Amino acid sequence: MARTTTPKISASITHCDEILNRIQGDDKNIVRGRLAADEWQTRVPDVEPKIRASFFPPQMNELEPTPAKNKHSAVPLIAVDDDSTELNGFETCLVCVNEWNIDFAAPCFVAQRHDSQGIIDTLSLSVTTMEVTTYPVKATAYLYNGSSGAFVGSLDLRYFGMRMPRTLVFDVAEHRLPISTLIEVRFGIDGGGTPRIPRPPTITSVALLLVERKFHAQQSVRITVATP
Template identity: 90%
Template sequence: MSELEPAPAKNRHSAVPLTTVDDDPTELNGFETCLVCVNEWNVDFAALCFVAQRPDSQGIIDTLSLSVTTMEVTTYPVKATAYLYHGSSGAYFGSLDLRYFGMRMPRTLVFDVAEHCLPISTLIEVRFGIDGGGTPRIPRSPTITSVALLLVGRKFHTQQSVRIAIANP
């Protein structure tokens, strides 16, 4: 996770609700079709912003699964990044590198993010880009046609206590 404020993205989209899967409160799923053409080098193009739609915001995200489809096979690896915002205030607090996808690469990636203790109420904006350069525009640029996000969370209770051991320096 990084701490620097992100540059504004091109093509900002509306929020997509993450809803429970089969009445299981630990799984939240969101899917939306979109048309995001990644046609410039080294620029983040916003796809979708996912937000949990449930009254109980207690818990953290254990795993995050990202699935992406494109209109045609791209010859360039497409970089995916999740920009993370506070659920209530909308303040930016970090980003996650969601790796690359493209030709001969997986279209669904699963990440263990439990160590970051991200609240289940985190707003997750997914952006795409292609690193490189050359011509002013990317030839045969890829178009993202849909994005799906699955969060598996873990609830915590106010009765839980955390034991902290501090070593003497």
């Protein structure tokens, strides 16, 4: 049985310093304190029970997703404590969700295991923000083939925000996604009425933890044939 664990995440001083260098004025001390609080919150997240994630395949008239703002490079997922079935990735960022109904891209995550027969059993998403928002922020994972880069669909990763958990654990085994799937996390806020979102949230870090379910070669072949 696969283990579901709290993501073991750590933000490097270099990453935090890079964020601070982008911020001008006398607010650096305030931001530094917020980043430190964010880092602590990421290490000790409020984990909810494992939930199912809805999967949406590409539509015939939309084989590629709408481009998102703030494209990021891929972040490798690495083994947690030499456990080859748990892969963890963490990246600091500054993603300000300041427009309605628009996808804002956070980092992409990929496990470089093209020859693995395993699938993703569980996916844990952890998020920290600089500003508290009264609007629920929607999180979506856009999925791409790890070898060809072709879009294969998306996962609904629910919402986070004020009085809502910042870490969610999803059961995705039923979707039979290869462990090598490239996962692009995006954020958005649904709504409208004003040109821009008042007091928009700024995401300061994103972490992903995958737990792999491995199969023998014969089992993997049956899964591949059954996949539409």
